[in-house]
Amino acid sequence: MINFLFESTVSLIGFLAFYHLFLEGEKMHRFNRFYLLISLVVSFIIPLLNFEIIEIIPVQNTKTQFVQEFPISNQSIQVAEVESVNYLPTLLWSLYGIITSFLLIRFGKNVAQLYHKSKSNPVVKYKKAKLVLVDENTLPHSFLNFIYVNLDDYENHNIEDELYTHELVHITQKHTLDILFIEILKCLFWFNPIVYFYKKAIQLNHEFLADEKVVNSYNNVTFYQNLLLQKSSNIQTIYLASNLNYLVTKKRLIMMTKSTSKKLALAKKIAIVPILAGLVYFFSVEIVAQEKITSVESVNKKDTVTKKEKLVLEKTHKRKVEYLTYKVSDEEYYKDVVCVYYQNVEGNDMTKWPAKNIVFSKKYQELSKDEIEKLIFLKFRQEPTVKKSPTQKEINDFQNSKKYAIWIDGIYVDNSKLNNYKPSEIVSFGGSVVLKNARTKKHPQPFQFWFYTNKHYKDKNMDKWQSRFPSDSLIMSGSKKK
Structure with missing residues (x-):
């Protein structure tokens, strides 16, 4: 989970930074809309992808060499079992569940309120939308196919055609669906501030699209700019709705008079490819070392695992696994x-x-x-233990108690105990596949890993063991x- 959150957050930051630096200031709003939505989805998919590149490494052995891939037996390790219960994950998940439930309930309540407003007030058909005439003092705003306007302003014809056109764009281009999507993500990932920045970028893009349609339809930029400045008062914006006065900033006013060449737009679109490729490569591609053994006189087949199990082990702890010669x-x-x-x-x-x-x-x-x-078939040999420290990413992965049984300095511990150690404090570690017939109810994990601290390594003379x-x-x- 930690890896997923870290990798998805880095992807979100990368895509959003690219958008603000290269895309937001260009007049290609339709492309930008889908870029923001797709990059959101892709950022959460990248950590779930896994592509393996198998690198063949030839290894030559002499007659007297003995090759063993991974030890399988648990009997070679003397362990003192230590039972411990870590309540922190339960508390954190409970807190997450409470906050998420509250936000989802609030979200549902706000959707219900807008829908109820459309049912409890007079409704008038207007082109491809429906006007909901409300008593409250409000600027035109839209939700789904409804445009909410003040009843007195409507009857007195105080609403300019440009404002109707602006809100119609939000309806015909279904901007509400974008807002609902990002709001659900906010409820699920409320702890990630990048999601909030994405919502602001999406809403501003919606305004760019609506402004562009109004300017092209009426061809009077100055009048429309003054109209927006006049209407952008202190009236409160409506949650979940597309609001006329949302972020009437310098960006919107400048964008109305800006143009972008097709060549520049194409170049910036193509520039997205290396960003996507780089994120996929760093987070989803693993190089798996597969050594080809040649000139081996005898191999202990009983103490080896299948090729498929070996690749699974290499994949899970994301490190090149070498044959023990x-x-x-x-x-x-x-x-x-x-x-x-x-x-x-x-x-x-x-x-x-x-x-x-x-x-x-x-x-x-x-x-x-x-x-x-x-x-x-009785021979079980172990070479002197080689010093090798795990990465922080590997330590985080090893905390998955459903996949790994963990020993530290010869003592079985709860996976969360790895939180107590920095990578530099662990000087050696190794692991093995546990075949199905060797697993127990207490240790049902398909993999076992043991870690050694520097003190244990020295005290036990593990370099000569x-x-x-x-x-x-x-x-x-x-x-x-x-």
Whole structure:
């Protein structure tokens, strides 16, 4: 959610800044209207898009190298489970729900009031609209296909034709729909100030469109400008309606006499493309490293995940995932380790293996190739942990408790605990896919990640951890029917 809000806000700022700098001052109001509306929608879509570019990286291994993609087993990690409840997200969501509900109710109430006004007052047909004659002292304003005017002004013919034409433009071009759309967004994203700036830009664009139609129809710019200045009194504007006196500013008065060449307008329209492409590239495109392994003699298939699962893991934590290629050969790693292999006829409990069923018991360097093959599926090796800090964006993503189970310094914690750490305080981290048959009710997440602080990294000598096999014996059972 945090990533979505951040990326959508940056997109909104980028599009709106481009509009104010290059588009607002040009006389291409119809294009600008749709630019504002579409850029609003696109800004909320960009964070949801995901395009992957797979980069193939060849990796060559020697005979003694052992390749493992991601460890799957949870048994290799000793954890002390810590139960904790974080009420902050619940409180924040509750606060958001209360404020949003209040704003939506107020929005609905204002729409109902305008609609009720059209039903409780006299209505007169006027061209493609309906005039609602109200007693209140108000300037003409429109909502949907209704134009609200003062009853006395209408009967005394005190309303100039230019004003009717102005409001008719709002109705025929359906500007009310734009206002309703941005108002709903304001209710949902009330905490984002950029949405409020968008509403101002949209409303001003509506006035540009209406002013342009009046000027072209009556061809008397000076009279119309004076009329607007005369009518733009301190009369309060109507919420949700298109108001005649909305922002009668220098911008509107200048725009009436301005012109824009077609070439300049086209150039500025085309300039939007790199802005859109840049936002999509930075927020929606991920480069996924996929290494091609060559000259590998043996690969432990039991401790690997499928290509699809690997790509999913790479996609979720948005970092290039590298294959783990062991620098220490098997001969060095298992040197002088006694390897015991027996035929199991009493189940899989290795604590009860009978000496009479031993097939062989030798040091690793004394084993034949066939005997090594019998032990291959028991091998679980871990290279010295490499220092690697996550980005703040990754830390934010890892707080999704539905996707990730999190351990910090070997202790299982609530995902929100990551808030207590800066990226620089975490010196190493890694993760794995958890296959469906390895998930539990307590840990149903499809991914697990563990993080190590600098102190833990130093205290546990993690840069040298398991450079040699940690035990003096290696026991493996085979199946045998009774």
